[in-house]
Amino acid sequence: MQIYVNKNGQQSGPYTQEQLQQYLAMGELAAEDLAWHEGLPEWVTVGALVNPAGVPAPPMPPGGVQPQEGGISPKIKLAVRIVLIVVLVGVAALVGLDHLGRVKYEKAYEYLDGRFNEGGTTRPSAVAMELGRKPTSTSQEGMELTEVYQWAGTVRAYRIRVKYSVRMAEDVELMEVRAEKRWRLVGDWK
Numbered sequence: 001m002q003i004y005v006n007k008n009g010q011q012s013g014p015y016t017q018e019q020l021q022q023y024l025a026m027g028e029l030a031a032e033d034l035a036w037h038e039g040l041p042e043w044v045t046v047g048a049l050v051n052p053a054g055v056p057a058p059p060m061p062p063g064g065v066q067p068q069e070g071g072i073s074p075k076i077k078l079a080v081r082i083v084l085i086v087v088l089v090g091v092a093a094l095v096g097l098d099h100l101g102r103v104k105y106e107k108a109y110e111y112l113d114g115r116f117n118e119g120g121t122t123r124p125s126a127v128a129m130e131l132g133r134k135p136t137s138t139s140q141e142g143m144e145l146t147e148v149y150q151w152a153g154t155v156r157a158y159r160i161r162v163k164y165s166v167r168m169a170e171d172v173e174l175m176e177v178r179a180e181k182r183w184r185l186v187g188d189w190k
Helices: 017-026 046-050 074-118 124-131
Strands: 003-007 010-015 034-037 137-141 144-152 156-168 171-183
Touching (some): 003 017, 034 046, 074 124, 074 144, 124 144
Antiparallel strands (some): 003 010, 003 034
């Protein structure tokens, strides 16, 4: 049986009957302090509850105080759990989407780095087709053509800068393949 105690307007508990007897014997509770458990119509003294042949019950404390269990209510616990689940799902989605962007970037870099190491000539349009995307930007200075490809994860942004040496028309030689990455919150590329 769970017993609640009201001592000087302060509620505590639940306690067992044995605990009440111990606290009464140690002087931590007085026989005049009020106690209640489920099934009682009103508050009774600790002395009357511990020793049923004791004094009749005093009136209920002011305001019709009902015993309250300590701790957090089930509704608050449920709300906290729901919020934690939503946050965890959101973090997992962010990490997953960032991973997808990074994987595409790494595959593109491996392909371009392999082409660079092979040497020879290629066509920028063939590179774009192989990567499955058009360059984000293209610039040409003299006989040097630069294409930039970008991928965006949720947390990081990825970029590959490809420099070609123009030989004639569409035939170019890969001069440099440079991979870059940055945190998305940092700002634009330099």
